[in-house]
Amino acid sequence: MWTVPRWVSSRSTFEESPVSLVTIPEMLHQMVANAAASVGCDNSLVEGEQAQPTQNPKFGDYQSNHAFRLARAMGENPRALAEKIVSALVAHPAVVSTSVAGPGFINFSLSDSFLSAHLQDQLCSEGGGIPQGGAGRTVVIDYSSPNVAKRMHVGHMRSTIIGNTLDRMHRAQGWTVIADNHIGDWGTQFGKLIVAWNRWLDADAFAADPICELERLYVKFGNDADEAAHDLARAETAKLQAGDAVNNALWSRFISVSMVEFDRVYGRLGVAFDEVLGESFYNPVLPGVVAALKAEGIAEESEGAVIIRWPEDGPKGLADTVLVIQKQDGAFLYGTTDLATLAHRKKTWSPERVVYVTDTRQQLHFRQVFDAWGAWQPDHGMDLVHTWFGMLVLPEGAMSTRKGNVIRLMDLVDEAVSRARAVADEKSPDLSEDHRAAVAEAVGTAAIRYADLSQNPQSNVTFTWDKMLSLEGNTAPYLMYSYARCRSIQRKGEVTPTTAALGIVGPFERALVMHLIRFGSAVASATAVYRPNLLCDYLYETANIFNRFYREEKVLSAATEADKERRLALVEATASVMRRGFAMLGIEPLDRM
């Protein structure tokens, strides 16, 4: 069996590298800025700029737009300034040529040997070219958060998949990640469930499929409960909260059967948490939170409830809004829990950042919570991020248990795997039964993840089976197929690729190398804006460019041994980037499919 080769740098020390730790866009910008300074420009007029890859190879490899920005700030003609800057550029071994184009673009062409050396360094570096900007830093990521006693449906999918991918992306960049599943395991629904359990439980049904029976009971309560049942439910909730032994035993049973069900889905989708601290975990400290907020003058009593109120001239978006942290009847709300959760996270992990992954409807809520927390703990020092995503709706409108149009996450996974199985049976009859089953599982679950991840998270999603489960075009199977092609070539190549063999001959090899060296910055920028779709785009392009290379250049039957070894090295470079990308997206790399 082919194994993943270990890359060995052909250079003796990292210091000899012409690339250093600076990225190419940074390096080129620095050259331009130095030249600009030498002709009397003040670079501080424009901050935070970088060079960028060109759209079209005819403009060279990278372009700088620095002259435009300087020219604006200085009131000069951009084209003339660009020419002045270019004439002052200091020669650099990596740069083959520079030119001024159009109204003032400064274009660079880089040498092939520099580009392949850069790729070598990337492949030999610890993160495979992914900047380790998270080393020594801790982030808590809060995602998925389903409610106990109900099966997960496709409405839970986005938080789970996007959150898990952000989790993986952060880990790949060296962050210490605490993935926390803040499950909904507390509240008045348990009183109802206990009443329904006592009245209508079908023990056999519970034994066969516990969470299905719990759902039935909950729905039945909603449909059939009379006034007396509702009164009783309130009493049972009160008993539970007072620590009644029987109710507590039932409650923990509801939670444990729910967790078993959740874990089944998580396992198939490649999702795992470090902590599962639900709402109930914080329940004991909530009275203290409210008392503290009142004592600080942050919260006040109003109409019998305890609220936090923002004035008319309050922060943007919060003006004239209210957050209720304790109801008239004394019960606490999720805002209260969220504040207690922040306190716990600060005390336990002291993270640099806390990231919440929820849908758009909770934007106001988290602004309120973050602002209230800042007022309560002004020196907390945590960066609080709510990265929201758009609504998932069905073509016929909202999904609701009442309408009976919920699509369960497990059913979606089953359907995806079964469709993938049909394709595997058709396309790869030579693989064994077990092998095809494993391929179908990997392809089906990856297709679901990718279908969600490849969209801009903030767009709304209209759910359709065919879109969700497509196996052609810009989908996970396409990426996986391209990877399997790499592996197939390697299996048959019987030559261990080495970084020393890396090089560039011709436009297709060059395009591939140019793209592969952008991997790190693609990961970094996707993470910076919490948008996995940018990473999907990058990997889709990787597959595209590789497939073009594959079509145009023979690897195993290359004209010379040098061509073959060089191209085999490029194949492994591509596979290596894809493996790392797949790991972040939660896609299993398959050698055959």
Add this chain to the structure above:
RNA sequence: GCGCGGUUAGCUCAGUUGGAUAGAGCGCUGGCCUCCGGAGCCAGAGGCCGCAGGUUCGACUCCUGCACCGCGCACCA
């Protein structure tokens, strides 16, 4: 009413600090050699980037106004 999003090809959607000729998938049309995997590749048709102004060397991108759609705004999460 206030706030947050959205409006890009027939459909579903990308479009990173404002950059050179606005991209992809699906669908449609036409191709792919006895050679590394056809879940693939190549080519073509298809656009008033919601409308109207503004900012500037340059606007799908920034600003203002308008239209339509979605969501949120005190005791659910």
